[in-house]
Amino acid sequence: MxxxxxxxxxxxxxxxxxxxxxxxxxxxxxxxxxxxxxxxxxxxxxxxxxxxxxxxxxxxxxxxxxxxxxxxxxxxxxxxxxxxxxxxxxxxxxxxxxxxxxxxQEAERGQRGAKAMDWADYHNYETITAWMASLAAQHPDLCSMEQVGTSYEGRPMYLLTISKGGTDKPGIFIDGDIHAREWISPAVVTYMVNQLLTGSHDDLLSSVVFYVMPVINPDGYSYTFTDDRLWRKTRSHTDSVFGCMGADPNRNWDFHWNEVGASSNPCSETYAGPHPFSEVEMQVVRDQITRLGNLKVYLTFHSFSQLWMYPWGFTTDLPSDWKDLDDLAQDAVKALTAIHGTHYEIGSSTNTIYAAAGGSDDWAKGVGGVKYAYTVELRDQGNYGFLLPRSQIIPTGEETFEALKVVGSFVKNTYGK
Ligand SMILES: [Zn+2]
The missing domain is CATH 3.30.70.340 (Metallocarboxypeptidase-like)
Structure with missing residues (x-):
């Protein structure tokens, strides 16, 4: 006994x-x-x-x-x-x-009662996807939307394709909200989409195609609005006898899966899942990266810490072409900081002791063959963390878009026709 x-x-x-x-x-x-x-x-x-x-x-x-x-x-x-x-x-x-x-913050959102998309506050999945559909209707020459999959709980997952004059161009793939509670991520990704479509970026869009999925963990994201603001993982059922749900979607990718910095315990926030790509939402994103081809950049937006990181995550070793990735990261961060003085660290495994395997950026580079794969940890440095006030959405969007423009110009100049 x-x-x-x-x-x-x-x-x-x-x-x-x-x-x-x-x-x-x-x-x-x-x-x-x-x-x-x-x-x-x-x-x-x-x-x-x-x-x-x-x-x-x-x-x-x-x-x-x-x-x-x-x-x-x-x-x-x-x-x-x-x-x-x-x-x-x-x-x-x-x-x-x-x-x-x-x-x-909930009370404030309730008072505003805003249903339409804007960047004065954070918005739920339905508002974001309705807005994405409206973009495709308003800018048919620049933007199209297609359903590329369905989440575990049945939510449609959409891909935006943004380009001028066809898609036979070098591509940049952008995703957001792999971790549900990191609300600034989809807010900034949608902000940048809006800038690309409403600003004067014809030159860039003629040479580069942007593929964007602002919310790749839609069940988790929805759950943060309805039940638990601080939910991180997906919402799939596990075999946990304690009823713990979901896997960490950024430990679920099939590249050195679950080797380090991930957990096999379904109750852990870093649960890698029962097997690689067990989470259907990650299969959907993987299939897009595989299908699209000609991708030169993969950008996945997280929060928080103000870090611009490149592979590898699974080891403290660096990829052989790390200097190329570091150079572009330096240029992007320089442009970002110039806007509001926000300090970013260029992260690589060189200053990391604890690695974490199964991340999407490692897979994008190691398997997907996308040379410039980055994980960006947006604002802040911990004053509010995941609860970043809505007043910081636009400034964070402004500075991050400057970095994206640098990346876009680089792709245009390096790989464009
Ligand atoms: Zn994250």
């Missing part, structure tokens, strides 16, 4: 602790705290906490000197603080009440 209890009890505790942070009602009084590891011992301890899956890491341990943000619910705070203090990690509070910030 004792043996059984010692197996069962930790499992029960694990689910109690790991299930609570994702429940909306339990976020009242939840904090986000920051610690900075300065020794390998501290870094390893944080990595163990991450892999154990009891806390929601808003910013995962990467390297020495790189901050780590952890969300902790009220009942778990004492335990976490003791654990951090036992490794002499100094705790800095970033958000004192996550539930309160979410409630305030």
């Amino acid at each position: 004792r043996a059984v209890l010692s197996v069962v009890l930790p499992l029960v505790l694990l689910v109690l602790v790991s299930a609570t942070p994702t429940q909306h009602y339990a976020l009242q009084g939840a904090k986000v705290v920051r610690v900075v590891p300065h020794t390998l011992g501290q870094l390893n301890h944080l990595h163990q906490l991450l892999m154990q899956g009891s806390y929601d890491f808003w910013k995962e341990p990467r390297a020495l000197g790189s901050p780590v943000d952890i969300m902790v619910t009220l009942p778990a705070q004492e335990q976490l603080m003791a654990s951090l203090e036992s490794h002499s990690l100094k705790v800095q509070e970033r958000l004192s009440d996550v539930g309160k910030v979410i409630a305030e």
